[in-house]
Amino acid sequence: MFKQYYKQVIQLWKSNPLFSAISVLATALTITFVMVLYMVYAFRTTDMEPEINRSRTLYSDLGYSYLTKGRSQANSGMSYTAAKNIFDNLEHAETVSYFMAKGEGVGFVGTSRANFEKKIVSPVDDNYFRVFSYDFIAGAPFTPEQADAARREAIITDKVAMQFFNTTDVIGKNIMIGFTDYKITGVVRSVSSLFNKAYSDVWIVVDKTAMDWAPDRSEGLVGNCLVAVVAKKGSSLKALEKEIDENITAFNHNLREFTFEQAVHTQAQSNFFQESNTNPARIFIILMLILLIVPAINMSGLLSTQIKKRSAEIGIRKAYGASNMQIGGQLLFENLLLTLIGGIIGLLLSITVVLLFKNALLGDIMTVNVMENFHLPLSAFFRPLLFVFAFLFCLIVNLLSAIIPVWNASRTTIIETIKGE
Incomplete structure (x- = not known):
């Protein structure tokens, strides 16, 4: 049976090369966009040497202080003294590093x-x-x-x-x-x-005293100290961030005239979105779903049009005794094979795009020597299991998009197909 289906797919490609090419290309580009998007996110957020603690690390920003009354005398930057008061002795912290x-x-x-x-x-x-x-x-x-x-x-x-x-x-x-x-x-x-x-x-x-710019001014808050905090294994970043916020509140309570503000960010937030209430993973998932679903909807409409053009063929096959299941199985097999070919092309294309343009895709505005050619192993940003998951998801969505037109075509009576209804 599958051998017969395969012969019919070959015949379909020969008789409808434009439709076949569009189907394969649509799937390939969808897979490419989704995989490139995932590869960029994975490379910038997954634990890998030398940034082996990405999933457990919070990074401070520069810090900001101002005179509480009237919010005047504002200064950017955090002193080492202020940082020690906030980040030392954190219950949920495994390692705290102070640097410029x-x-x-x-x-x-x-x-x-x-x-x-x-x-x-x-x-x-x-x-x-x-x-x-x-x-x-x-x-x-x-x-x-x-x-x-x-x-x-x-x-x-x-x-x-x-x-x-x-x-x-x-x-x-x-x-x-x-x-x-x-x-x-x-x-x-x-x-x-x-x-x-x-x-x-x-x-x-680092000379820690040099990170305090003016100890006798602005209550010693101003400096050029940055902090990276690694959470203990078993502790969540949310719990660590909450503890840091509590320390900042307690620290401000002991200040006489100034208020100090400090935000911490995860690896993903520091790379993509600075706002602490933004979940970059959720945004990337939504983007990938859009990239998967929108082409599927368009392909469903294209498939419906193509099946209508084949109504005479479907009617003749029914007249010779083909069952609804056989008709539907053939049409789904055709869509499955086109999707499979498109997925393989999309995988190869996504890997090629990332390898050729890795500096532009994987870097950001803080990347130096952006034009220098660095060797990066494929394992640094590609996970075969996740590709399989993305491909299966794309395959399922494509099959779901084909079910309605295939169902309608297989349920149409011989008289209706001959009349073109």
Whole structure:
């Protein structure tokens, strides 16, 4: 029976090449759009090295303070002192890292004033290397002793080491950062700048006192401190965020004249939507459903038109004894095969699009070296099981869209089909 159906599908393609091409192309493009959308979201939110704690991490924004009376003397930025009051001793936190924005307070990187280049430099504490995971070629992450002493020590990437020293065996050597000498204590394997939270060329020990800009003004609230908080395993981000909000309320209660505001964001929110009440996953699911359902509705109308054109064929087959089930089975098999071919083409096309345009698709406005070609394994953003789920969903929707016109066609009497009704 299926062999006969297959022959009839081949004949259909030959007699209706435009309809067949439109059906396959519609499914392929639908799968492509849905898979690309999912790949972008998955790449930016799924736990993967070096950002291994994405699902458990909350990131602070810059912070904002103002004079409570009249909301005057507004300042952007959070001091280290204020951050410690808010983020220290959180019951639901496993790790808390205090650091500056990348490049803050530093200049160029090189071996001398005559041999330097602008690089991304990140002043961080020792806990930073518990939030993010790097492959150390030599040396080790900063220790609590290094962080407390605020030593002029640095960790560099293998690319920086090769550029300035022609070797990665550079532990103990000095490198000039912002025209100040730093001792190299570690070398890590470079990561793609598409990992914008973890990416850097150089990491230096942060001077925590330098993150307080004006301790004697605005009640010491202003600074350039950022915070990443990893929730304990078993604790939810909602519970951690609630605890942080309670600490902010208690902190403001002890301030004399100023009010401090601070928001925290998940990995998805910091990458896509800053509003704390926005659920990026829900928005992406809605977008994918729209991409799946709208083409299916259009295909249902196209399929109904095509079946009406085949009413004479259906009438002749009924006249020769074909049952309603046989008629309906053939039409559904045709739609199934066209969908299957379109799905395979869509899968190949989506992977090709992401691999060719990964920097533009996977990066954001914070991505540096956006034109640099980074090698990213397919496993970094593609999950076969999820493709199967998306494809099956698309297949089911397409089949559902075909059921009504197929049902109507199979239930039509011989007289009605011959008359073209």
